[in-house]
Amino acid sequence: AQKVTQAQTEISVVEKEDVTLDCVYETRDTTYYLFWYKQPPSGELVFLIRRNSFDEQNEISGRYSWNFQKSTSSFNFTITASQVVDSAVYFCALSEVGLGAQKLVFGQGTRLTINP
């Protein structure tokens, strides 16, 4: 069965610090997708990134970067120079692929608080 583990339940840092959110996954599939979503205090789920299992290149988008390592089944998310607006719950998710179905398995989330 697929599983996503976000071991960090809560993280609190001071603004401008760098912070890394860990995500470890389990799957028997050879083809899968990994995602990160952000849930700000307002409650909506905001899509951040999608990665397929064949693409291990790291990705950077502004202050956000993602490190995908298949060897350790990890897909970590780093925020550089954090800002108060980054405060949210962040979810890592794994999707099995096939037959047009896409079931996301979410981790329990990491609550990130950025203090001014």
Place this chain on the structure above:
Amino acid sequence: DSGVTQTPKHLITATGQRVTLRCSPRSGDLSVYWYQQSLDQGLQFLIQYYNGEERAKGNILERFSAQQFPDLHSELNLSSLELGDSALYFCASSGQGDNSPLHFGNGTRLTVT
């Protein structure tokens, strides 16, 4: 704004009652998904529809049912409600292809008293 519209935003009802949650997907998206977010279970996949047909099923209770209409909007029906059904219910939509990311609506917060 994700483009996915969910109504109502909040719903308060009593145990034993039945409610209907509505979702309009993003323009052009054929797939609609329903997820439940509760404190104890986290975010859980309930069901997926694609162009009116059920495509995948997750941990959806028998008391719950869903459908997708010809105009692609979807409804999630929850019946014989229990206190434990109190949760945030999200709808998401995606375009064609297995690699299309899900875009979520703002959710409907259901409180069962």
